[in-house]
Amino acid sequence: MLKTGFSKLCPLARASFAPKCIYGLASSNRRWYGEGVGGYTPTEAVGSDGSEVRPQFPGATASWTHDLEFVNADRYNGIPVYRVMDRSGRVIQAKDEPKIPDDTLIDMYQKMTLLNTMDKILYESQRQGRISFYMTNYGEEGTHMGSAAALDPKDFIYGQYRESGVLMYRGYTLDQFMNQCYGNEMDAGKGRQMPIHYGSPAHNFCTISSPLATQMPQAVGTAYAFKRSPEKRCVICYFGEGSSSEGDAHAAFNFAAVLDAPIIFFCRNNGYAISTPTREQYRGDGIAGRGPAYGIASIRVDGNDTLAVYNATVAARNMAINENKPVLIEAMTYRIGHHSTSDDSSAYRSVDEVRYWDSTDHPIARMRLYLSHKGLWNEQKEKEWKNSAKKQVMEAFQRAEKRPLASWENVFTDVYHEMPPHLEAQMKSMRDHMKEYGKHYPVTSDRK
Amino acid sequence: MSSIRSIARHLKPGLRVLGFNKGVLGSVRNAAHFTYFPDTVSEAQGETTRMNLFQSVNSALDTALATDSTAVIFGEDVGFGGVFRCTIGLQDKHGKDRVFNTPLCEQGIAAFGIGLAAAGATAIAEIQFADYIFPAFDQIVNEAAKFRYRSGGLFNCGKLTIRAPCSAVGHGALYHSQSPEAFFAHVPGIKVVIPRGPIKAKGLLLACIRDPNPCIFFEPKVLYRSAVEEVPVSDYTETIGKADVLVEGDDVTLIGWGTQVHVLREVADLAAERLNVSCEVIDLVSILPWDRDTVFKSVCKTGRCLISHEAPLTGGFGAELAASIQTDCFLNLEAPVQRVTGHDTPFPHVHEPFYMPTKWRCLEAVKKLVNY
Numbered sequence: 032m033l034k035t036g037f038s039k040l041c042p043l044a045r046a047s048f049a050p051k052c053i054y055g056l057a058s059s060n061r062r063w064y065g066e067g068v069g070g071y072t073p074t075e076a077v078g079s080d081g082s083e084v085r086p087q088f089p090g091a092t093a094s095w096t097h098d099l100e101f102v103n104a105d106r107y108n109g110i111p112v113y114r115v116m117d118r119s120g121r122v123i124q125a126k127d128e129p130k131i132p133d134d135t136l137i138d139m140y141q142k143m144t145l146l147n148t149m150d151k152i153l154y155e156s157q158r159q160g161r162i163s164f165y166m167t168n169y170g171e172e173g174t175h176m177g178s179a180a181a182l183d184p185k186d187f188i189y190g191q192y193r194e195s196g197v198l199m200y201r202g203y204t205l206d207q208f209m210n211q212c213y214g215n216e217m218d219a220g221k222g223r224q225m226p227i228h229y230g231s232p233a234h235n236f237c238t239i240s241s242p243l244a245t246q247m248p249q250a251v252g253t254a255y256a257f258k259r260s261p262e263k264r265c266v267i268c269y270f271g272e273g274s275s276s277e278g279d280a281h282a283a284f285n286f287a288a289v290l291d292a293p294i295i296f297f298c299r300n301n302g303y304a305i306s307t308p309t310r311e312q313y314r315g316d317g318i319a320g321r322g323p324a325y326g327i328a329s330i331r332v333d334g335n336d337t338l339a340v341y342n343a344t345v346a347a348r349n350m351a352i353n354e355n356k357p358v359l360i361e362a363m364t365y366r367i368g369h370h371s372t373s374d375d376s377s378a379y380r381s382v383d384e385v386r387y388w389d390s391t392d393h394p395i396a397r398m399r400l401y402l403s404h405k406g407l408w409n410e411q412k413e414k415e416w417k418n419s420a421k422k423q424v425m426e427a428f429q430r431a432e433k434r435p436l437a438s439w440e441n442v443f444t445d446v447y448h449e450m451p452p453h454l455e456a457q458m459k460s461m462r463d464h465m466k467e468y469g470k471h472y473p474v475t476s477d478r479k
Numbered sequence: 480m481s482s483i484r485s486i487a488r489h490l491k492p493g494l495r496v497l498g499f500n501k502g503v504l505g506s507v508r509n510a511a512h513f514t515y516f517p518d519t520v521s522e523a524q525g526e527t528t529r530m531n532l533f534q535s536v537n538s539a540l541d542t543a544l545a546t547d548s549t550a551v552i553f554g555e556d557v558g559f560g561g562v563f564r565c566t567i568g569l570q571d572k573h574g575k576d577r578v579f580n581t582p583l584c585e586q587g588i589a590a591f592g593i594g595l596a597a598a599g600a601t602a603i604a605e606i607q608f609a610d611y612i613f614p615a616f617d618q619i620v621n622e623a624a625k626f627r628y629r630s631g632g633l634f635n636c637g638k639l640t641i642r643a644p645c646s647a648v649g650h651g652a653l654y655h656s657q658s659p660e661a662f663f664a665h666v667p668g669i670k671v672v673i674p675r676g677p678i679k680a681k682g683l684l685l686a687c688i689r690d691p692n693p694c695i696f697f698e699p700k701v702l703y704r705s706a707v708e709e710v711p712v713s714d715y716t717e718t719i720g721k722a723d724v725l726v727e728g729d730d731v732t733l734i735g736w737g738t739q740v741h742v743l744r745e746v747a748d749l750a751a752e753r754l755n756v757s758c759e760v761i762d763l764v765s766i767l768p769w770d771r772d773t774v775f776k777s778v779c780k781t782g783r784c785l786i787s788h789e790a791p792l793t794g795g796f797g798a799e800l801a802a803s804i805q806t807d808c809f810l811n812l813e814a815p816v817q818r819v820t821g822h823d824t825p826f827p828h829v830h831e832p833f834y835m836p837t838k839w840r841c842l843e844a845v846k847k848l849v850n851y
Contacts, residue, residue, distance in 0.1 A: 187598070218631070219631050219633055220629065220630060220631040220633070221631040221632075223628060223629055223631065224629050228629070230630050230631075230633055230634060231633065232633050232634065237597065237630075237634055238626075238629060238630035238631075238633060238634055240621070240622065240625070240629060242617060242621045242622065245590060245617065245618060245621065245622050247590075248586065248587045248590030248591050248594065248618075249590045249591070249593045249594035249597065249618075249622065250594055251587075251590075251591055251594060252590065252591035252592060252593060252594020252595040252596075252597070252598070252602065253594040253595065253597055253598040254594070255551075255591070255594070255595060256549070256594070256595045256598035256599070256600040257598065259549070259551070259576060259600070260598075278584075278586055278614070279586055279587070279590060279617075279618075281584070282582075282584045282586050282587030282590065282591075283587070283590075285582045285584065285587065286581060286582060286584070286587045286591055289581070289582055290579070290581070290591075441631075444632075445627050445628045445631065445632040446627070446628050446667050446668050447627070447668065447670075447692050448627070448635070448637055448690075448691035448692050449691075451720065451768040452768070452771065452772075453768055453771065454667075
């Protein structure tokens with residue numbers, strides 16, 4: 032009614048709209064016959080007796096059926112979990128063992144333990160009120176190092192917040208981690224964000240933000256920009272299984288597939304989103320089960336098997352770079368630590384459950400066993416490295432704690448590229464205020 | 480949203496305004512709520528072409544693509560030319576990898592643009608109607624606006640521009656009429672710009688696209704076809720954050736933006752004619768950051784101020800202006816600042832003429848201001 036009525040009032044409206052409709056049809060036909068899935072052509076649609084042999088709807092390529100049958104979620108026999116080594120660190124099929132140089136393997140292991148050491152010290156420092164907040168990476172170190180080692184350093188990373196190991200693998204220093212957590216004058220982020228919201232252009236690691244899953248469709252945009260540039264780069268985007276419930280996750284998967292973006296979606300499925308177990312998060316076959324529905328090649332790996340994570344990421348990167356298409360990796364793991372320092376996870380899960388993963392299926396322990404079998408590691412080295420790691424972390428910790436806070440002027444800068452007049456006025460007003468009332472504020476930068 | 484939007488695509492904004500402006504039916508019910516006052520440019524601006532607003536937007540986009548190989552345009556239905564024809568011809572001219580459709584998902588569109596911009600590409604995103612920008616609110620407010628600040632300047636998405644048709648169109652009802660600028664005015668880190676006509680639109684859009692900050696560019700859709708003027712064919716930019724004094728006056732300052740500027744110009748004529756009152760008309764142009772100097776200078780001169788916008792009164796941008804004017808022009812104010820705006824209701828369908836801040840409601844406010 033609305034449309035008809037309006038056309039009567041404005042005949043031009045209808046006339047000028049017609050070309051759009053025709054174009055629209057032609058466009059959809061072109062896509063369907065020329066670029067559509069399966070290479071289906073209209074001649075195939077008609078049988079020798081002139082009957083339609085296949086449906087011709089533009090929305091899907093499929094056959095007819097005469098059985099009224101719903102497709103059910105096959106969640107009891109889910110996508111299998113890809114594994115390279117067992118819990119004793121033995122490679123199960125020799126052909127699967129990645130050819131990682133010995134020094135790289137040792138580096139991966141050392142950084143897993145260094146991260147673990149840093150986590151313990153920073154977690155404790157939060158308990159003592161020395162930093163305001165922290166989130167540990169316990170149990171997920173294997174997903175970090177396995178994937179990071181498989182990437183090229185120029186590949187760009189978007190993370191959620193529990194991927195510090197990826198940054199550590201790339202060479203982000205202990206001082207950089209600590210400076211951020213303290214928000215001191217050496218923090219490249221200028222003390223503006225909560226602890227663990229790291230970022231570094233030098234390491235191609237986009238600054239972390241708290242809103243969950245927002246980085247996912249952003250990562251697709253960056254991947255699209257890479258596709259258009261002459262450089263062979265891809266994007267890897269990390270997120271948890273809880274974040275996958277956000278609308279932005281849906282946006283990201285769909286945009287990546289439709290726009291052919293060279294991106295690796297890396298899901299850390301650790302069983303919990305704060306207190307929410309996965310059975311309250313989804314009812315399908317995890318996150319990997321969603322990939323094919325978006326037209327995304329997908330795989331599920333043992334996230335506590337660093338070699339399996341490595342192999343899957345290497346293969347995913349090849350697909351992303353060479354075929355300009357998205358790949359989804361779901362790494363199955365377990366969040367051994369509390370969600371954050373603001374969370375006591377014993378309120379919603381048993382200590383026994385946590386102990387099981389910590390003692391019998393830990394990525395660090397498994398990697399250590401693997402290195403020992405290869406003769407690359409032993410008790411002596413372990414002891415020396417643990418002492419060294421602890422010393423390094425403590426020294427960086429003390430350096431960071433002694434540094435003055437980032438200056439208060441950082442409140443006003445970087446809001447825009449330039450400072451607009453109204454912000455200049457507000458900054459000046461604050462400066463005048465500080466002249467008179469400065470003694471009531473924690474002006475550490477002036478005390479150095 | 481999509482099915483309703485497809486109906487909206489058949490509503491041709493502007494034609495109705497043209498059709499009834501001239502009094503063809505002469506009925507109050509169908510009268511346009513404004514008369515378009517075209518801008519002109521000096522001869523120094525070079526060659527000009529007669530363009531309406533959608534054509535000048537198209538010209539700006541074409542220029543942006545031609546002068547920056549990283550620039551891409553994307554959104555719902557932009558590939559075939561857009562439901563308001565703003566991107567017509569651009570895909571054929573610049574390629575499918577540069578002008579392309581996205582899936583129907585506003586949060587995805589905004590975020591995809593942020594990611595492009597973070598990689599150093601120029602991202603020009605379209606949200607089909609400003610009414611549908613809210614699914615992208617999180618990406619705009621929490622992400623785009625804070626990208627530079629939170630990273631300490633290490634990363635930014637300054638090369639992102641989001642375009643969206645906004646404001647009343649005569650019959651757009653709740654979801655094809657909104658003016659959401661005030662929601663965004665509360666967000667440090669973005670710029671919000673609204674042009675009043677084709678010449679400004681082209682220059683401001685190019686300025687937004689090239690500005691090193693994320694910008695939202697609201698295009699008053701009723702002007703897409705109804706606003707026609709001689710637009711320079713050259714590549715030029717207008718200044719973001721700068722208001723325009725369109726009519727000089729001594730008694731009352733009238734401030735508006737977008738389509739409402741044209742209503743206020745008519746109000747100025749009516750006030751001169753019927754009340755013998757001299758009005759100064761200001762197009763604010765840029766909502767964030769806004770031009771305090773021009774506004775305060777004018778109000779200090781006239782001593783009286785009327786602010787008018789289509790969006791609802793409570794929490795509208797008029798409130799920010801009024802409060803700031805009160806602070807900075809207190810000794811010069813001869814009467815309380817008046818605000819004539821949309822009512823604090825959703826935007827209605829058949830009752831649009833009663834919702835709008837019409838020239839008659841504005842005229843009444845001017846009367847109050849001078850008689851205070």
